[in-house]
Amino acid sequence: MADLPFNLPDPLAQRLRAAADAEGKIVRALEALGPLSGRDVALLGVPAGPLRDRLAATGIRPRHLAASEPARLGLPDSSVDVVIALWGAFDGASEADLSEADRVLRPGGRLLVVHDYGRDDVSSLADAAAPQYREWSHRMGPFLRGGGFRIRVLHCFWTFPSVEDGQAFLAEAFGERGTALGAAMRRPRLSWNVAVYHRWRGGIAPEGATPSGDGDPA
Numbered sequence: 001m002a003d004l005p006f007n008l009p010d011p012l013a014q015r016l017r018a019a020a021d022a023e024g025k026i027v028r029a030l031e032a033l034g035p036l037s038g039r040d041v042a043l044l045g046v047p048a049g050p051l052r053d054r055l056a057a058t059g060i061r062p063r064h065l066a067a068s069e070p071a072r073l074g075l076p077d078s079s080v081d082v083v084i085a086l087w088g089a090f091d092g093a094s095e096a097d098l099s100e101a102d103r104v105l106r107p108g109g110r111l112l113v114v115h116d117y118g119r120d121d122v123s124s125l126a127d128a129a130a131p132q133y134r135e136w137s138h139r140m141g142p143f144l145r146g147g148g149f150r151i152r153v154l155h156c157f158w159t160f161p162s163v164e165d166g167q168a169f170l171a172e173a174f175g176e177r178g179t180a181l182g183a184a185m186r187r188p189r190l191s192w193n194v195a196v197y198h199r200w201r202g203g204i205a206p207e208g209a210t211p212s213g214d215g216d217p218a
Contacts, residue, residue, distance in 0.1 A: 002044055002045030002046055002047075002067040002085075002086045002087055002088030002089065003017065003045075003046050003047060003049060003051045003052065003086055003087070004016055004017065004020065004087065005020075005087050005115075005116045005122070005126075006125070006126070006173075006174075008173055012169070012172060012173045014049075015169055015173075016158070016169075016173070017049045017050050017051070018050065019158040019159055019160055019166075019169070020156075020158050020192070021051075021156045021157070021158075021192070021194075022157070022159045023156070023157070023159075024054055025154050025155075025156050025194075026051070026114065026154060026156065026194060026196075027051070027054040027055055027057075027058065029152055029154055029196050030055070030058075030084060030112055030114075030196065031058050033110065033112055033152065033196060033198045034081075034082045034110055034112065036055070036058045036059070036060045036082060037058050037059040037060070038059055038060075038061075039060060039061065039080075039081035039082055040060075040061045040063065040079065040080040040081050040082075041055075041060040041061065041062055041063065041080060041081065041082045041083075041084060042062075042063045042065055042073060042075060042080045042082070042083045042084065042104065043055065043062050043063065043064055043065065043084050043086075044065050044066070044067040044071075044073075044083070044084065044085045044086065044088065044089045045065070045066055045067030045086070045088045045089065046064065046084075046086060051086070055084075060082075063075065063080060067085065067086075067088035067089040068089065069089060069091055069097075070094060070096045070097055070100070071085075071089055071090065071096070071097040071100045071101065072100065073100055073101070073103075073104050075104040076104070077103055077104065078103075078104070078105065078106045078107070079104055079106070080104055080105060080106065080109065081105070081106055081108075081109050081110070082105075082109060082110045082111075082112060083101045083104065083105060083109070083110075083111045083112070084112045084113075084114070085111075085112070085113045085114065086114045087114060087115060087116075089113075090111075090113045090197075091115075091131075092131065092136065092142045092143075093113070093142045093143045093147050093149065093197070094142075098111070098147060098199075098203075101201075102201050102202055105201040106201070107201060107206070108200070108201065108206045108209075109200070109201040110198060110199070110200060110201070111198070111199045111200075111201070112196055112197075112198050113143075113149075113196070113197040113198075113199075114194060114195070114196055114197075115132045115136060115194075115195050115197070116132045116133065116192075116193070116194060116195070117132070117133075117137055117153050117193040117194055117195035118132065118133035118134075118137075118193060119133075119193055120190075120191040120192050120193040121158075121181065121190035121191045121192065122158060122190055122191070122192040122193075123193075124177065124180075124181055125170075125174045125177050125178060125181060132195075136195075137151065137195055143197045144197075147199065147203055148199045148200060148202070148203020148204060149197045149198065149199045149203075150197070150198055150199070151195055151196070151197055151198075152195070152196045152198065153193055153194070153195055153196075154193065154194045154195075154196065155191070155193055156192045156193070156194050157189040157190060157191060157192055158189060158190045158192055159188065159189040160188040160189065161188065162188050163185050163186070163187065163188045165188070166182060166185055166188050166189070166190070167179075167182035167183070167185060168182075170182040
C-alpha cells in the first residue's frame, strides 16, 4: 500500500498503520514543504487510515489517485498545487514521472516524494541492497544529481503498545528477520528514518522562494 513502506495483508497492514509515525512527523514535514492547507493536492494511492486522516486535517482539497509506475495521474494540465507520492510511486524519479508531475502542477507547484531512507532499525526488515537505502539518497543518485530535488530526512518511529506486542507483530509480519529484530528490542519502538524528496515544478524555485530547513543528503 502506498501509505506504508511494506506491502502487508490485513490485519497486519492495519497494525502497522497504527504503529508507523504515531507522532505525525511525516505530515508536518509535508505541510512545511508544500504548504498544503487550502490547496489542491493530488494524493497517490493513499487508502483510508491514519495518514489520510492527518493529511485531511491540514485542510487540503484532495484528489485521490491510484499510484502507478510510470506515473499516470489522469488530471488536467495545471490543475493541482501539490503532488504527494508515498512509497508506491516515483521510484527513482524517472524523466517520464517528473514530466507527468510538472504537467499537472500549477506554476510554483510542489512535488513531494516519500521513501524510506535507512540507517535505522526498520531497514533490517528489507533487502539491504534496495535502492531507497543506497543510491536514491546519494548526491549522485537519481533524485539529487540534477532533477531539482532536495531532501529532508525525518527521524520517525514505529511505536507499539509494548515490547511484547512489537515482537509478536514483527515475527508474524516479517518471519525470521522480524523475529531477530524483535529479540533485540528493549523498548516498544523501532527507529525509522524517512526521506522526503521535494521539488518545485520544473525543478526551478520561483522567484522569492526560500529553502525549508532541508537535511543534507548522504
